[in-house]
Amino acid sequence: MFLRPEDAGTVTSPTLIEAAPNEQPVLSGGVTLTGWRKDGSNRLGLPAAAQGQVWVADVPMVGGRALAFRQLWVNGRKAVRARTPNDDNLPRLLTWDVDKQEAWITATAVGTLRQAGQLEMVLHQMWAVNVLRVKTLTVQGAKVRVTFHEPESKVQFEHPWPRPIINGKNGSSAFYLTNAVELLDQPGEWHYDGQRGQVLYWPRPGETMSSAHVVAPVLETLVQVSGSLDQPVAYVQFKGLTFAYTTWLRPSEQGHVPLQAGMYLLDGYSLQQPGTPDKAGLENQAWIGRPPAGVELAGVHHTRFERCQFLHMASAALDYQSSTHNDAVVGCTFRDVAGNGIQLGKFSDEGTETHLPYNPKDEREICTNELLENNLLTDCANEDWGCVGIAAGFVRNTTIRHNEVSQVPYTGISVGWGWTKTANCMRDNRVTANYIHHYAQHTYDVAGIYTLSAQPGTTITENRVEEIGQAPYVHDPDHWFYLYLDEGSAGITVQDNWCPAEKFLANANGPGNVWKNNGPMVANAIKQAAGLEPAYRDLLAEQIKKPAANGAQVKQ
Known part of the structure; x- marks a missing residue:
């Protein structure tokens, strides 16, 4: 769905896109996989435990080629991309050689794997995880040398923050391996066999594949509302809709090396001589890209999402990107999201070094007077562990209040960008009366509420933060917080927040x-x-509204 300036409403006659009475419409980017059958072949590499247990379906053809995807949902529940290990007992790096661009791990970590194939390493790095496509595996006795594909190998080994840790306070950085048939060893796991154009799945107890509703994602963005500074899209409201099943293939094509909050590095390196005009001690230079969202808006004002659901997203769910103001997201549910639940505001343009303050000449570019209120965000960032429930970048006069954020791997609510004390466009933001709990499930250097950079007049008040996670592999088990004002934070009042x-x-x-x-x-x-x-x-009690059994898709 694409909305343009001519689709705008007015203050007295807004454009309404809403559910009919007693209906639960779903805008889905997925396709239903059918024709499931027991895999009778003695498939090379499939673990012995999986032989006779796995079901197989042919991957549909889209645009003359087999559909590629990184997620699979069975009866509305995300299946696990085959991986090892299957729990939080993650192995650790042995060495990390920046000059040779190689890592060494134990041979036990790879099991029977000997060919890289489509294998990926998901590497834990302080406050982020990276997806690195494995180029070679070279076994040498009890150790294995691992190299990675470009472009992520260069970026991964050259950028300074965050970096893998070797022999740190809690050992070396942890990782898991995924996306190989040799790793499909328990119910609930699946694997995409690209050579045969098939998907393999080991059903969970109680799942009947002849009647299961199995969905693979096709579309990256379901709804795009796109205006400009001079011709915005205004007064459009979405009510009672469900947005579901999106894809994101960049990690399969270029890897994924984030800087923070899911914003991925396009380039990054250390200065030979630290120091920039804005920051005397800065050695870290970085340029970032922005992950896509299921619903994206730019050049809009007075738009509203009310009582909508954002489910089963492969990257971010909802994104107000730039040139937006007086918008509201109220009473919505964000659940099973691979990246950020809500993204709001600029996070540095691709051609701008990310530590520079953002202060545009035309202030209409700034996301201003936005309201996020009474939303439930849970099980967000369940693939990109460095993402958050609500990620607000360079925003002004934005209110984030009475939301509940839970079951997230990193921070609950993050406000600010740039790591700079220099005056920028941010000011007068309000984060109040939110409830953040069961956060930091996988990463540390973290807080329930976190800020960056100068934003005078900003207040963080009357929030409740509790129930920190305790993953065994975090780099510093003591480096977690309930409230955290990080680099450059200035002009912020933190008052009357409850925490244990x-x-x-x-x-x-x-x-x-x-x-x-x-x-x-x-x-x-x-x-x-x-x-x-x-x-x-x-x-909190509402059952997830499952997409229609026919896997209805957005028409293009």
């Missing part, structure tokens, strides 16, 4: 920050009022 202990961090901050009355002493009334307001608490 006074565990906070102010790192390389600028001037003007105020901390007052945060911790377990905060009034119980504030604690209990955080999160979804009563009129929206039904979101």
Whole structure:
């Protein structure tokens, strides 16, 4: 669905795209896989435990070629791309050689694997994970030399932050391997056999493949609302819709090396002599790309999403990119999202070094006066562990209130970008009365609420943050926080936030920050009022609205 300026409404007659009474319309980017049959072949590489257990279906042809995909859903539940290990007992790097662009791991970590094929390494790095396509595996006794494809190999080995850790406080960086038939060894796992154009799946108990609804994603973006500074799309409202099943293939084609919050590196390196005009000690230079979203908006104002669901997304779910103002996202559910639940505002353009302050001459470019209210965000960033529930970049006068964020691998709510104390476009943002819990499930250097850069007049108040995760492989088990003002944060008031202990961090901050009355002493009334307001608490009990059994797709 593509909306242009001519689709705009007016303040008295907005354009409404909403569910009919008693209906649950789904805009789906997926296709149903049918024709499942028991795999009777003695498939080379398939583990003995999987022989006779696996089912197979032919991959549909799209545009004259076999459909490629990185996700698979069975009866509305994401299947696991075959991997090892199957739990959190992740192996660790032995060595990481920047000059030779190679890693060494133990032979036990690869099991019976001897050919790289389509294999990928998902590498844990402090506050991010990388997807690195394996080029070669060379077994030498008890160790294995691993090299990676370009372009990610160059970027991975040259960029300074975040980097793999060798022999750190909690050992070396952890990883898992995925996307090889040799790794398909338990129910719920699947593998794409590109040579045969088939997908293999080992059903979970209770799943009947002859009647299962199996969906593979096809479309990257379901809805694009695109205006300009002078011709915006205005007064468009979406109500009661479900957006589901999107794809993202860049990691399969170019790898994925994020800097932070899922923003992936296009290039990055250390300066031989640290220091830039904006930051005297800076050695880190980086240029980033922005991951796509299932629903994207730019050049809009007075748009609204109300009581919508964003489910089964392969990257971000909802993205207000640039030149947006006076928009609202209210009472929506974001669940089973591979990347950020909500992205909002600029995160540096591709041609701009990412530590430079953003302060456009035309202030209409700035995402301003936005409202995110009473939304439920859960099980977001379940593939890209460095993503967050709500990721706001360079935003102004934006309100994030009464949302609940849970079951995320990294930070709950992140506001700001640029790592700079220099004045920029950000100011007067409000993060209030949100409930963040069960965060940091996989990464540390983390907080329930996290900020970057100068943003005077910004307030973080009356939030509730608790239930930190404790993954065994995090680089520094003590380096986690409930509230965290990171590099350049300035002009921010942090007050009356409830959390179980006074565990906070102010790192390389600028001037003007105020901390007052945060911790377990905060009034119980504030604690209990955080999160979804009563009129929206039904979101917690609401059953996921499953896409139609026919796998209806958005028409193109």
